[in-house]
Amino acid sequence: MRALLPGNGLTTLRNEMDRLFDRLWEGDVPGTMGEWTPVLDFSETKESFLMKMEVPGIDSKDIKVSLQDHVLTISGERKKEEEEKDERFYRLERSYGTFTRSIRLPMAVDEKKVNAIFKDGVLSISIPKVEAGKGVFVPIKTA
Numbered sequence: 001m002r003a004l005l006p007g008n009g010l011t012t013l014r015n016e017m018d019r020l021f022d023r024l025w026e027g028d029v030p031g032t033m034g035e036w037t038p039v040l041d042f043s044e045t046k047e048s049f050l051m052k053m054e055v056p057g058i059d060s061k062d063i064k065v066s067l068q069d070h071v072l073t074i075s076g077e078r079k080k081e082e083e084e085k086d087e088r089f090y091r092l093e094r095s096y097g098t099f100t101r102s103i104r105l106p107m108a109v110d111e112k113k114v115n116a117i118f119k120d121g122v123l124s125i126s127i128p129k130v131e132a133g134k135g136v137f138v139p140i141k142t143a
Contacts, residue, residue, distance in 0.1 A: 036095035056121035075100040
């Protein structure tokens with residue numbers, strides 16, 4: 001009976017369907033050439049911003065990272081493997097082509113100390129904040 005309750009997986013299904021239809025209208029059908037969007041996590045610590053992006057099947061030389069005017073931009077391309085002439089697909093779900101993701105940083109950062117590491121299909125970028133962006137704690141005095 002619990003499986004029939006509204007919201008038990010239906011919300012996830014609806015979100016996935018919405019995402020699929022959005023991609024169809026944008027021309028980003030899974031398995032086709034063109035633009036695709038790798039997933040990423042963007043977080044913040046007291047000292048820096050951290051971004052991790054999943055880009056499996058891409059060589060690090062095919063990825064470009066830039067930081068300009070407080071906007072971090074990652075772009076690249078996943079190239080399609082050569083197909084065999086008599087190969088017949090039953091499912092074609094992997095996306096190929098170019099991608100671009102841009103994230104506006106909420107405060108000033110030290111552009112000279114940005115560090116990008118690519119390992120096991122994950123691009124990790126650490127962006128240190130400048131001293132002014134870290135904030136200060138103001139002590140409260142009692143009267």
